Amino acid sequence: MDEKANSLVKLVVSELVTNAVRHSASGGRCGRVKVTVEMLPGRVVLVSVTDDGARALRPITVPTLANHMDDAEECGRGLRLVAALAEKWWWTGCRGGPLTVWALIDPDRDLDT
Ligand SMILES: Nc1ncnc2c1ncn2[C@@H]1O[C@H](COP(=O)(O)OP(=O)(O)OP(=O)(O)O)[C@@H](O)[C@H]1O
Ligand SMILES: [Mg+2]
Numbered sequence: 001m002d003e004k005a006n007s008l009v010k011l012v013v014s015e016l017v018t019n020a021v022r023h024s025a026s027g028g029r030c031g032r033v034k035v036t037v038e039m040l041p042g043r044v045v046l047v048s049v050t051d052d053g054a055r056a057l058r059p060i061t062v063p064t065l066a067n068h069m070d071d072a073e074e075c076g077r078g079l080r081l082v083a084a085l086a087e088k089w090w091w092t093g094c095r096g097g098p099l100t101v102w103a104l105i106d107p108d109r110d111l112d113t
Helices: 004-025 080-083
Strands: 036-037 045-051 088-093 099-105
Touching: 004 036, 004 045, 004 080, 004 099, 080 088, 080 099
Parallel strands: none
Antiparallel strands: 036 045, 045 099, 088 099
């Protein structure tokens, strides 16, 4: 993987792992986060981050892109960044259970377009 691909993957993984820790039971005692990074044909990279599911006694949430980007907002930037860097992102799993967030990254795409 070249330097650009490496940096993009690191940024995306960093946001998604941070989310797993902040918004799921992965951030609790004995919490785990599973990360996979796979280079697909055509040099696109598929990243997955799996969390431990909903935290006890906390509202259940799922990965949701914030609607408005207010510069003063302190939350909702992570998935916006992922959406901007990735060709596509999505999540799988059942609400409340472990969720996997996927991102497909094309290092050859010009990010200005
Ligand atoms: N792994 C996850 N499990 C459950 N909910 C999630 C998960 N990841 C994200 N979310 C939900 O999606 C929302 C948006 O995530 P996003 O990363 O954009 O913002 P944030 O984590 O709240 O703040 P920021 O990333 O700007 O510090 C979160 O506030 C949370 O409700
Ligand atoms: Mg976040």
